[in-house]
Amino acid sequence: xxxxxxxxxxxxxxxxxxxxxxxxxxxxxxxxxxxxxxxxxxxxxxxxxxxxxxxxxxxxxxxxxxxxxxxxxxxxxxxxxxxxxxxxxxxxxxxxxxxxxxxxxxxxxxxxxxxxxxxxxxxxxxxxxxxxxxxxxxxxxxxxxxxxxxxxxxxxxxxxxxxxxxxxxxxxxxxxxxxxxxxxxxxxxxxxxxxxxxxxxxxxxxxxxxxxxxxxxxxxxxxxxxxxxxxxxxxxxxxxxx
Amino acid sequence: xxxxxxxxxxxxxxxxxxxxxxxxxxxxxxxxxxxxxxxxxxxxxxxxxxxxxxxxxxxxxxxxxxxxxxxxxxxxxxxxxxxxxxxxxxxxxxxxxxxxxxxxxxxxxxxxxxxxxxxxxxxxxxxxxxxxxxxxxxxxxxxxxxxxxxxxxxxxxxxxxxxxxxxxxxxxxxxxxxxxxxxxxxxxxxxxxxxxxxxxxxxxxxxxxxxxxxxxxxxxxxxxxxxxxxxxxxxxxxxxxxxxxxxxxxxxxxxxxxxxxxxxxxxxxxxxxxxxxxxxxxxxxxxxxxxxxxxxx
Amino acid sequence: xxxxxxxxxxxxxxxxxxxxxxxxxxxxxxxxxxxxxxxxxxxxxxxxxxxxxxxxxxxxxxxxxxxxxxxxxxxxxxxxxxxxxxxxxxxxxxxxxxxxxxxxxxxxxxxxxxxxxxxxxxxxxxxxxxxxxxxxxxxxxxxxxxxxxxxxxxxxxxxxxxxxxxxxxxxxxxxxxxxxxxxxxxxxxxxxxxxxxxxxxxxxxxxxxxxxxxxxxxxxxxxxxxxxxxxxxxxxxxxxxxxxxxxxxxxxxxxxxxxxxxxxxxxxxxxxxxxxxxxxxxxxxxxxxxxxxxxxxxxxxxxxxxxxxxx
Numbered sequence: 004x005x006x007x008x009x010x011x012x013x014x015x016x017x018x019x020x021x022x023x024x025x026x027x028x029x030x031x032x033x034x035x036x037x038x039x040x041x042x043x044x045x046x047x048x049x050x051x052x053x054x055x056x057x058x059x060x061x062x063x064x065x066x067x068x069x070x071x072x073x074x075x076x077x078x079x080x081x082x083x084x085x086x087x088x089x090x091x092x093x094x095x096x097x098x099x100x101x102x103x104x105x106x107x108x109x110x111x112x113x114x115x116x117x118x119x120x121x122x123x124x125x126x127x128x129x130x131x132x133x134x135x136x137x138x139x140x141x142x143x144x145x146x147x148x149x150x151x152x153x154x155x156x157x158x159x160x161x162x163x164x165x166x167x168x169x170x171x172x173x174x175x176x177x178x179x180x181x182x183x184x185x186x187x188x189x190x191x192x193x194x195x196x197x198x199x200x201x202x203x204x205x206x207x208x209x210x211x212x213x214x215x216x217x218x219x220x221x222x223x224x225x226x227x228x229x230x231x232x233x234x235x236x237x238x239x240x241x242x243x244x245x
Numbered sequence: 246x247x248x249x250x251x252x253x254x255x256x257x258x259x260x261x262x263x264x265x266x267x268x269x270x271x272x273x274x275x276x277x278x279x280x281x282x283x284x285x286x287x288x289x290x291x292x293x294x295x296x297x298x299x300x301x302x303x304x305x306x307x308x309x310x311x312x313x314x315x316x317x318x319x320x321x322x323x324x325x326x327x328x329x330x331x332x333x334x335x336x337x338x339x340x341x342x343x344x345x346x347x348x349x350x351x352x353x354x355x356x357x358x359x360x361x362x363x364x365x366x367x368x369x370x371x372x373x374x375x376x377x378x379x380x381x382x383x384x385x386x387x388x389x390x391x392x393x394x395x396x397x398x399x400x401x402x403x404x405x406x407x408x409x410x411x412x413x414x415x416x417x418x419x420x421x422x423x424x425x426x427x428x429x430x431x432x433x434x435x436x437x438x439x440x441x442x443x444x445x446x447x448x449x450x451x452x453x454x455x456x457x458x459x460x461x462x463x464x465x466x467x468x469x470x471x472x473x474x475x476x477x478x479x480x481x482x483x484x485x486x487x488x489x490x491x492x493x494x495x496x497x498x499x500x501x502x503x504x505x506x507x508x509x510x511x512x513x514x515x516x517x518x519x520x521x522x523x524x525x526x527x528x529x530x531x532x533x534x535x536x537x538x539x540x541x542x
Numbered sequence: 543x544x545x546x547x548x549x550x551x552x553x554x555x556x557x558x559x560x561x562x563x564x565x566x567x568x569x570x571x572x573x574x575x576x577x578x579x580x581x582x583x584x585x586x587x588x589x590x591x592x593x594x595x596x597x598x599x600x601x602x603x604x605x606x607x608x609x610x611x612x613x614x615x616x617x618x619x620x621x622x623x624x625x626x627x628x629x630x631x632x633x634x635x636x637x638x639x640x641x642x643x644x645x646x647x648x649x650x651x652x653x654x655x656x657x658x659x660x661x662x663x664x665x666x667x668x669x670x671x672x673x674x675x676x677x678x679x680x681x682x683x684x685x686x687x688x689x690x691x692x693x694x695x696x697x698x699x700x701x702x703x704x705x706x707x708x709x710x711x712x713x714x715x716x717x718x719x720x721x722x723x724x725x726x727x728x729x730x731x732x733x734x735x736x737x738x739x740x741x742x743x744x745x746x747x748x749x750x751x752x753x754x755x756x757x758x759x760x761x762x763x764x765x766x767x768x769x770x771x772x773x774x775x776x777x778x779x780x781x782x783x784x785x786x787x788x789x790x791x792x793x794x795x796x797x798x799x800x801x802x803x804x805x806x807x808x809x810x811x812x813x814x815x816x817x818x819x820x821x822x823x824x825x826x827x828x829x830x831x832x833x834x835x836x837x838x839x840x841x842x843x844x845x846x847x848x849x850x851x852x853x
């Protein structure tokens with residue numbers, strides 16, 4: 004009886020699994036970049052940046068299609084169990100969230116295109132800081148979540164939860180600020196609506212990052228924390244004892 | 246969410262299970278440690294048999310080391326593990342088949358409930374054990390007699406004389422083994438005239454005819470094609486709730502499909518024992534994880 | 543001659559195969575040649591016997607007692623004697639041989655004592671038959687006071703073929719697969735039940751075959767019979783085993799003096815009168831016929847049993 008080896012006895016299986024993780028990671032990193040580019044397009048009415056985001060959005064969709072197809076084939080042919088099965092399911096769920104986050108970034112970029120076309124100057128100056136902050140947070144949050152997925156580290160997932168709370172706070176603060184502005188300058192209503200939607204999208208992106216983090220917890224421990232309460236999430240989940 | 250792992254890798258189950266108040270002859274509830282791993286939906290926590298510190302020797306070689314495991318009544322328990330891990334050796338302790346080989350020695354106990362008899366004790370007659378515990382072997386081994394006589398043999402050995410009664414029991418056993426419809430018109434034909442899958446079902450009928458308390462399966466489908474295998478797995482699933490089943494298999498998917506509880510053994514020791522769904526989605530021991538995901542080199 | 547390795551052309555492969563097959567064919571020819579030679583010898587022997595004995599191969603010959611006159615001498619007492627002796631031999635060696643084989647195969651523990659017994663059983667097969675005759679003379683004829691009787695002859699020959707029966711029975715028992723025994727044990731059968739209900743019945747073919755082969759050896763044994771005192775001039779038959787009145791079976795024939803076919807042949811061959819040689823040849827042909835018949839029955843029995851039980 005030989006010692007347990009580093010990878011699966013069937014090497015192609017190993018290759019398929021790590022390929023899956025790599026692709027999911029690449030997709031997630033792309034989404035994180037998209038968020039920042041989209042917000043820049045919005046704030047600076049940058050037509051080129053906006054179009055870049057639209058082009059990369061197709062790449063993100065392609066990622067989703069490829070990864071889902073790969074997962075389908077893997078499940079049918081290899082019948083993964085235990086940690087392999089959890090990983091495959093976690094990636095499948097995470098990819099859905101990543102794709103939706105990518106969609107949100109696309110929406111933000113579209114606002115940028117519109118404001119560039121109208122040459123209205125985009126969101127009012129005072130909203131630039133909150134928008135930039137939220138974009139930073141959302142992008143960071145996404146990057147951390149996707150890293151956690153790649154490494155199978157549920158502790159990092161805690162970090163994402165924290166970032167998401169910050170995003171929510173920023174969102175509330177930004178909305179309040181916007182209402183103040185709206186009451187003072189009703190002429191800028193149209194761009195304010197755009198701003199609100201942009202803020203909402205960013206908040207949504209933060210939520211998707213948090214979902215990805217929940218999938219990471221599933222990957223590690225098999226526990227489904229998507230609808231769990233805060234205390235249940237707080238305790239670190241134990242997985243396979245080493 | 247706190248995820249507790251339930252492993253039975255401690256040397257002995259802590260404390261004896263509490264006996265019922267009627268003098269200790271009632272079937273005990275399993276000890277607390279093991280209960281925690283049970284699926285909440287499983288209402289049947291009655292134990293049929295428990296191995297306590299079971300150690301087994303082939304001459305000087307220690308083949309099993311200090312096994313502690315409980316088999317639930319009327320549930321299917323699977324034993325998995327790499328070749329040479331001792332799962333078949335363990336299985337054969339239950340019906341004292343090792344007694345046929347000279348130089349073997351048992352230590353520890355296997356207790357059968359509700360009588361609390363130690364199956365491996367020297368004082369207990371192996372014939373008596375085999376009258377209560379049946380076995381189906383890896384390669385179908387029907388006797389070169391008629392189909393009827395094959396199933397009837399166990400009954401005749403027990404002294405059943407009435408041909409009418411024997412006929413009834415044979416039909417009942419063949420129905421339970423899902424073979425009756427296929428052979429009812431040719432009961433006088435030789436058992437060897439059947440296909441491989443049918444022969445194995447005949448062997449199952451033969452074992453069922455005597456209403457065993459525990460039915461042992463030693464890799465029952467490893468010599469059969471996929472369709473015959475599926476039929477036998479279906480049969481085992483149907484036997485659940487009627488008989489306590491212990492099945493040894495080297496096909497993990499089969500263990501996953503067919504059993505309620507799975508025990509993973511390695512080098513003669515019990516590494517992990519748990520509900521099958523838990524063991525296959527989130528095993529507690531790395532060794533188990535490595536084995537079932539195929540990471541053994 | 544070059545080796546044909548990977549990448550060889552079809553012609554090369556064909557040439558290589560034909561070359562190698564030559565050896566195959568040569569071996570087949572040699573084998574056939576040897577086999578036919580052996581058969582030829584047997585056939586020639588048989589034909590020669592039949593030719594020599596042809597004048598006397600008739601019903602009279604079979605139905606007459608020996609006589610000083612060659613043309614009236616027959617083998618009646620001889621073949622009756624042989625048949626009765628074979629009956630006794632079978633009746634004794636079968637139970638004893640089979641029981642001994644069952645003990646050695648199923649019950650005996652694997653220790654040095656059993657090993658010694660096993661070795662001795664095989665050795666017994668090689669003991670010259672005349673030694674058995676001497677043993678029988680001392681033991682059966684004198685010690686047990688059986689006299690020079692059919693019983694003594696039967697017992698002697700039983701001893702002679704016992705090793706054959708034991709070994710053949712053991713081989714048969716061994717050929718019953720372990721899986722069948724395990725299945726029977728797993729159903730709660732005792733060792734005796736496993737042996738009696740399964741192992742023995744399935745071995746019957748082999749046991750019978752061994753028995754018949756033993757008998758066909760015994761039928762031709764002359765030396766032990768002479769030693770214990772077979773007579774060659776018996777003009778009477780032992781009392782029939784079957785009586786008209788109760789108890790219908792009689793065993794008095796066991797105590798009677800006897801003669802046997804080989805004895806009779808030996809006696810006739812030693813006489814100077816050429817007419818007796820003819821008698822001897824005829825008797826020989828009949829004896830050979832009996833032996834071939836018995837072997838034929840053995841083959842048929844084995845064939846029938848093999849159809850039923852195919853491990």
